[in-house]
Amino acid sequence: MPAVDHTPLPSLALINGRELTVSPGETILQAARRLGIDIPTLCHHDRLSPEGGCRMCVVKCAGHPRPLAACHTPLEPGMEILTHHREVERIRKTLLTLQLTTAGESGLEPGVIREGRFTELLVSHGFSLPRRTPPPVKTDTSHPYLRWQPSACVSCRLCLNTCEQIAGHFVFGMEKLGAASRLTIDGKAGFNGGACSSCGACVDVCPTGAISDRDREKPRNRRETNPAPPVETVCGYCGTGCRMIVHTDKRGDVGHIDGVPNAAVNHGDLCVKGRFAHGWHHAFDRLRRPMLRSGAAFSAVPWDQATALVASRFQEIAAASGPDSIAALVSGRTSNEAAYLMQKFMRGVIGTNNIDSCSRLCHSASELALSWMLGSGSASACFDDIELAGCLLVFGTNPTESHPILGARLKQAALHGVPLIVVDPRRTDLSDFATLHLPVKPGTNVSLINILCRLVLEAYGETTAAQVGAPGLEFEAWRDFALSLPVPEASAITGVQERDLRLAARIIADSAPLLTLYGAGVTQHVRGTAGVIALANLALLTRGLGQPGGGLLPLRGQNNVQGVSDMGAMPDHFTGYQPIRSADTGTRVAETLGFNLPGKAGLTVTELPDAILAGNVRALWVMGENPLRSLPDTAKTRRAFEKLEFLVVQETILTETGKLAHILLPAAAGFEIEGTFTNAERRIQRVRPAVEAPGEARPDWIIISQVARACGAHWHYLGPEDVMREVGRATPETHGGVSYQRLEQSPDGLQWPCPDPAHPGTKRLHSGGFAPGKGRFVPIDYEPSPDHHRQDYPILLITGRALEHHNSGGMTLRTPNQDLPTAQGLALHPHDAARLLLVDGDEATVESAQGSLRVRVRISNRQLPGTAFLSIHDGSRPANRLVSALPDPDSMTPQYKAVAIKISR
Amino acid sequence: MFSEGSHLPPPVHYWQDHRGLGSPLAVISRHVRKHSLPLPDRAVAELAARTGLLESTVRRAAEYYRSMAAREDHPPLMVCQGTACRLAGSGKLRESLEKRKLSCHGVACLGYCDAAPALLDERDAAYTGDAASEFDEHRGFSQSILGHPLPRMESLSATPLILPRLLQGGAATLKEALSMGVYEGLRSALQQPGQVMLDLMTASGLSGSQGRVAPRWHTCAATDAVDRYVIGHAHAGTSGAVVDRLLLERDPHSVLEGLALAARAVGASHGILFIPADYPQALQQTEAAIREATAANLLGRNILRSHWSFQVSLFPGAARCAGGEATTLIDAIETLRGQARPQPPAPEVAGLHRLPTLVEPLETLVQLGTLAKDGSEAWTAQGTAECPGTRVFCLNQGFAQPGLVEVPHGHNLRDLIENWAGGGAMGSPLEALILGGLGGSLLGPGEWDFPLCPSRMTASGLRLGNGSLVAIAQTADLRDVLSHFLEYMDGESCGKCTPCRLGPAGIVSLAARYERLARVDRKPRDATRARRDLETLFHTMELGSLCSFGQDLPGPMRRFIDLFWDRIFTKTS
Ligand code: SF4
Ligand code: SF4
Numbered sequence A: 001m002p003a004v005d006h007t008p009l010p011s012l013a014l015i016n017g018r019e020l021t022v023s024p025g026e027t028i029l030q031a032a033r034r035l036g037i038d039i040p041t042l043c044h045h046d047r048l049s050p051e052g053g054c055r056m057c058v059v060k061c062a063g064h065p066r067p068l069a070a071c072h073t074p075l076e077p078g079m080e081i082l083t084h085h086r087e088v089e090r091i092r093k094t095l096l097t098l099q100l101t102t103a104g105e106s107g108l109e110p111g112v113i114r115e116g117r118f119t120e121l122l123v124s125h126g127f128s129l130p131r132r133t134p135p136p137v138k139t140d141t142s143h144p145y146l147r148w149q150p151s152a153c154v155s156c157r158l159c160l161n162t163c164e165q166i167a168g169h170f171v172f173g174m175e176k177l178g179a180a181s182r183l184t185i186d187g188k189a190g191f192n193g194g195a196c197s198s199c200g201a202c203v204d205v206c207p208t209g210a211i212s213d214r215d216r217e218k219p220r221n222r223r224e225t226n227p228a229p230p231v232e233t234v235c236g237y238c239g240t241g242c243r244m245i246v247h248t249d250k251r252g253d254v255g256h257i258d259g260v261p262n263a264a265v266n267h268g269d270l271c272v273k274g275r276f277a278h279g280w281h282h283a284f285d286r287l288r289r290p291m292l293r294s295g296a297a298f299s300a301v302p303w304d305q306a307t308a309l310v311a312s313r314f315q316e317i318a319a320a321s322g323p324d325s326i327a328a329l330v331s332g333r334t335s336n337e338a339a340y341l342m343q344k345f346m347r348g349v350i351g352t353n354n355i356d357s358c359s360r361l362c363h364s365a366s367e368l369a370l371s372w373m374l375g376s377g378s379a380s381a382c383f384d385d386i387e388l389a390g391c392l393l394v395f396g397t398n399p400t401e402s403h404p405i406l407g408a409r410l411k412q413a414a415l416h417g418v419p420l421i422v423v424d425p426r427r428t429d430l431s432d433f434a435t436l437h438l439p440v441k442p443g444t445n446v447s448l449i450n451i452l453c454r455l456v457l458e459a460y461g462e463t464t465a466a467q468v469g470a471p472g473l474e475f476e477a478w479r480d481f482a483l484s485l486p487v488p489e490a491s492a493i494t495g496v497q498e499r500d501l502r503l504a505a506r507i508i509a510d511s512a513p514l515l516t517l518y519g520a521g522v523t524q525h526v527r528g529t530a531g532v533i534a535l536a537n538l539a540l541l542t543r544g545l546g547q548p549g550g551g552l553l554p555l556r557g558q559n560n561v562q563g564v565s566d567m568g569a570m571p572d573h574f575t576g577y578q579p580i581r582s583a584d585t586g587t588r589v590a591e592t593l594g595f596n597l598p599g600k601a602g603l604t605v606t607e608l609p610d611a612i613l614a615g616n617v618r619a620l621w622v623m624g625e626n627p628l629r630s631l632p633d634t635a636k637t638r639r640a641f642e643k644l645e646f647l648v649v650q651e652t653i654l655t656e657t658g659k660l661a662h663i664l665l666p667a668a669a670g671f672e673i674e675g676t677f678t679n680a681e682r683r684i685q686r687v688r689p690a691v692e693a694p695g696e697a698r699p700d701w702i703i704i705s706q707v708a709r710a711c712g713a714h715w716h717y718l719g720p721e722d723v724m725r726e727v728g729r730a731t732p733e734t735h736g737g738v739s740y741q742r743l744e745q746s747p748d749g750l751q752w753p754c755p756d757p758a759h760p761g762t763k764r765l766h767s768g769g770f771a772p773g774k775g776r777f778v779p780i781d782y783e784p785s786p787d788h789h790r791q792d793y794p795i796l797l798i799t800g801r802a803l804e805h806h807n808s809g810g811m812t813l814r815t816p817n818q819d820l821p822t823a824q825g826l827a828l829h830p831h832d833a834a835r836l837l838l839v840d841g842d843e844a845t846v847e848s849a850q851g852s853l854r855v856r857v858r859i860s861n862r863q864l865p866g867t868a869f870l871s872i873h874d875g876s877r878p879a880n881r882l883v884s885a886l887p888d889p890d891s892m893t894p895q896y897k898a899v900a901i902k903i904s905r
Numbered sequence B: 001m002f003s004e005g006s007h008l009p010p011p012v013h014y015w016q017d018h019r020g021l022g023s024p025l026a027v028i029s030r031h032v033r034k035h036s037l038p039l040p041d042r043a044v045a046e047l048a049a050r051t052g053l054l055e056s057t058v059r060r061a062a063e064y065y066r067s068m069a070a071r072e073d074h075p076p077l078m079v080c081q082g083t084a085c086r087l088a089g090s091g092k093l094r095e096s097l098e099k100r101k102l103s104c105h106g107v108a109c110l111g112y113c114d115a116a117p118a119l120l121d122e123r124d125a126a127y128t129g130d131a132a133s134e135f136d137e138h139r140g141f142s143q144s145i146l147g148h149p150l151p152r153m154e155s156l157s158a159t160p161l162i163l164p165r166l167l168q169g170g171a172a173t174l175k176e177a178l179s180m181g182v183y184e185g186l187r188s189a190l191q192q193p194g195q196v197m198l199d200l201m202t203a204s205g206l207s208g209s210q211g212r213v214a215p216r217w218h219t220c221a222a223t224d225a226v227d228r229y230v231i232g233h234a235h236a237g238t239s240g241a242v243v244d245r246l247l248l249e250r251d252p253h254s255v256l257e258g259l260a261l262a263a264r265a266v267g268a269s270h271g272i273l274f275i276p277a278d279y280p281q282a283l284q285q286t287e288a289a290i291r292e293a294t295a296a297n298l299l300g301r302n303i304l305r306s307h308w309s310f311q312v313s314l315f316p317g318a319a320r321c322a323g324g325e326a327t328t329l330i331d332a333i334e335t336l337r338g339q340a341r342p343q344p345p346a347p348e349v350a351g352l353h354r355l356p357t358l359v360e361p362l363e364t365l366v367q368l369g370t371l372a373k374d375g376s377e378a379w380t381a382q383g384t385a386e387c388p389g390t391r392v393f394c395l396n397q398g399f400a401q402p403g404l405v406e407v408p409h410g411h412n413l414r415d416l417i418e419n420w421a422g423g424g425a426m427g428s429p430l431e432a433l434i435l436g437g438l439g440g441s442l443l444g445p446g447e448w449d450f451p452l453c454p455s456r457m458t459a460s461g462l463r464l465g466n467g468s469l470v471a472i473a474q475t476a477d478l479r480d481v482l483s484h485f486l487e488y489m490d491g492e493s494c495g496k497c498t499p500c501r502l503g504p505a506g507i508v509s510l511a512a513r514y515e516r517l518a519r520v521d522r523k524p525r526d527a528t529r530a531r532r533d534l535e536t537l538f539h540t541m542e543l544g545s546l547c548s549f550g551q552d553l554p555g556p557m558r559r560f561i562d563l564f565w566d567r568i569f570t571k572t573s
């Protein structure tokens, strides 16, 4: 018998005597975990590159003179590892002893450390818990949310690495050397210093509670002793759709919020809004009871009376002036189910297509252009394409502020070497990390994209239709058009240097696939639809549509603005973008839902004020919107709304619009409802109630159902689940396979189209080619905007949002977010400011053809000369007072992003 | 992902020379030396405009240089706290200066070990020996030693490879350098592919303190990457920086040529000189040399009309970076933090900005010109089989005849001490020697009989370190030496890993316990236990530390304590 050979096979290694196959690049720590062996760590985190500082993970390896750190040493064939050898155990204990006994030098005060990962290490190594002592220095509470207690810091740098490698900010530093070394926060400025985005990611990882937050440091009587299990739901702020876990406190209020660790969208991360800005749910001024207006005052009425009144007033007005004299407006914050019911109510019960949503104000240009050219109006790509992209084009959006989690993912991709091109008139946070920043003059996007197309075509050399892909319809004609565009002229129009244009094209041509993310900077223009068309041409040309890492990703603003459009809250489309003029849609609606679809397209929200002023619309139901703040030309909008005979406002709080209402219906808010939200990558995710709605506030879907029943409709939904089932029947192509049961099983939701219960959902549209007749190139030329070259209003104003706040600010301004340092005021380039003799902090008058505003001036060299920026959140100075009501004739989206203004002292 | 040969513009890093104005960081470090922190907004804006850096980066850089910053707009005196100076009483000197309300910034080795102690005044003028000990801020200038005399220098090799130009008085200007044949090697290397230089390196067997250098170069050249870096760094360790200082002040062009040749060999397009910010003279000379060489097209774009371009940036380092640990230097340049990074990957594989990076001491770099010009014979003809070539040793003022000496590898240590240096100063016998800095080897008098060859020494558990030799005389204050060990480790530890960060503090508290035990009548059992605890601590530091700094220091320290145990702890009682 041959002797037994005990040396492991070439590709094998031993850990604690157990054999395993080595996989290249795997660390000892990862390999040990595979065997279920736990090696203690302090400074390690799976999502961060190994820090190697705490040395708790040392293991013994036969034949090696010194122990190896398991967290950063790759397991190699032939290694024989002992994870708990006496020698390494002694080292671990000595290390912990050092931490505990050198307090004088290191500044650590063991008695201040909060129970958590560090104390677990102590206990598992046979130490007793340090007796609790009051901290020698006061906890720094100067930030509205974040808390800093230096004496609990064990210098693991998990916060630092998380901030840099995940959040993409560079807030932390280390000062001094040896035992005197200390963590510093934004130099010495602290969390309030400006570099921190208050995302709270560092709080999540800190093992000792040195960095903590307001929600975790609550006074004793508000501690989370609620026995109810935490609830998994979806953030109600932006269109990213982060999944979160809401913990509640003793009183049943929101306690603290965590990200869902492995969520597909956010991998456990959240931004300041998602994690912290939840206080408004319990704001004292939430609407709690239905309120009826009498004269200038409101008085509470019972629900029965309220619904009956709404029903009867609508019926009266419809009877007198026809159903088209009634209109409804849906917000992008409501659930899919509520949006569906609202449009069904308008179409099936009232009998009008006068239904629209705030999507009109941001992305209807996308819906229009993309469905026309490509066959679907939604994002072709998904968020996971960000990490797969060959080149990232970020156009007219500032995701680090508007979609922070996506912004962080983009920044990390750029830091890992994916070429990033940022097109934005302003220098944004992301543009500092970009390979190339093209500061385009507002309103000239079409020219810029067209010329990029031309230069990419040239870079490709002889490009034929065949190369562009089979369905490159009408390619030749478009190519000839693109090649005829002169580069110098485009450079003059856009204000971008020729050299940069060429470089951008070169990068795009060299690094396929191209993923384009764009935002309201493209759509909120008079030529918004044209801008999207041009971007779609570029996407077709670069052949990324439907490919992993390529395609188009319009970034939708609100949490469910995508879903609200999907649900048919549009004057010309039924669910799933079925055109109402099509006979097929009518037949299907009649067959499945049993009513006749009104044939005439309804009014868009942009047309509404005029229609009201003309007397064509007499009653309006506004659900969750604040048009007095969001619509352009505030003065006219107000006049129109004051003229309405019957205004129903269904809201969580009293808004400017609500003050004009004849009846106020109190609605349940994001954490109080059951339903689904659809994010910007078409992902339908489950929303669950975590806290109770205040007073008598009710979920939107119940309110609508009750009004419908009061109008005599036979609606009997058992719950939102039932509604979703009906959506599936009415929209089998996209939602046929969506059910709550499936959403329960796959917590990351389903990306539509999902036609049947066995379908896994669709990550990318067009991956199997385009629908017949779609995928076509459309030559579209640049035209100057009416706001360009105006002698009387020489400066172009861009309006937009800031990280800390959300839209009109109704939610965030009811939270401590209002105390965050936000860049408010009118941002101006130093040159313009100097010309106008303005200095930082001066008050100035901004005037456009629409109206004027007094604002404080903020000088910023991140601004392109000749432009100004104003954030939209400040209610006392509504930026939209300046915006013209003249919209994009195709999408009816107003031009929020290039308003001609003049500034005077 | 982008591939090789793509048209992406290479990223411009903050530490690169902006607008051709020289090192932005040199500008900031000089400013910080003269002005207190935090800088007012206006100064930040001005510096940003001058250097082309973002304001936030200017702020961060200013913080980085905090330790040398002026206090109330008075630049602190830089008082050398290197081992040589400490033994010459610089610890007491600093205390007395501080008592006179003069602010001091302690520096580990200003590079005047042969004439210790040393200090730089607020105008950066150097004072050494008695002039330093009797420093008088009111007398100022007249007393200082501007143009400090060269130390005694000699070569025991017939063909010196490191010091040849210094032995002839140095070549600070380009004209002098050219007349001594500097850049001829570069000129000839440009005619040939970089591989030739790499082969020459292999053939020569050129060795540093870790043995042969060429294998690392091969790894660097063979790693697949779009670009590479070479970093030349001055000064590693607690003493013996004399040679680095002199090379930068008086032979900077050889350093630059060497940097370019190393880059040529491995295919790097950018070089960085990491020079401690508290070598003001050296910094200035090097900056001038880079300017001159660039103007003469010996650096920069299309060098000497070839197709090869190579750019050099200067990085003034604030902290000593864990005795010059390579990953620490890299981290300092990349993040202005200067913390060790785990290996693998070795810097040659993924270093600065994740690109393959060669980190070489100046002593290696200055040899490359000759290698490129004359071939490898001068190396193979001297030294040992394992480590061909020579090495410079720097002997401190504790020897009868201190100075710099270049010897072939393999030279006997005792011979060097007794014959070349003439034993201890003033004829007093030596207690011990520190070879290669505090992280090197501590040698009792009976332990000097071995050949100075890095490879053979490593085999017998000794370390050559940076080649400095410090004499510990019988009269030395041994307690002060122990505090020096601890202060040095604590003051230079990057602070990243627990054993190295907190170990010295742990030793201090254990030592205090000892002392109590030694004073109060001892219970032998307690003393044994305390000593065992100390051993556990050394053990944890040696085995547990992340980088070589923390791994190397405990050895000599333990040896020191073992040797002088009684004398350290019983004297005071
Ligand atoms: S809250 Fe976020 S941005 Fe701020 S320091 Fe922590 S991780 Fe960085
Ligand atoms: S604050 Fe927390 S996470 Fe950051 S270094 Fe200290 S202990 Fe680690």
Ligand code: SF4
Pocket: A235, A236, A237, A238, A239, A240, A241, A242, A266, A269, A270, A271, A272, A273, A274, A275, A403, A404, A405, A406
């Ligand atoms: S990124 Fe958007 S969805 Fe995610 S937490 Fe922030 S606001 Fe909520």
Ligand code: FES
Pocket: A040, A041, A042, A043, A044, A051, A052, A053, A054, A055, A056, A057, A058, A069, A070, A071, A072
């Ligand atoms: S977990 Fe490996 S060093 Fe901290």
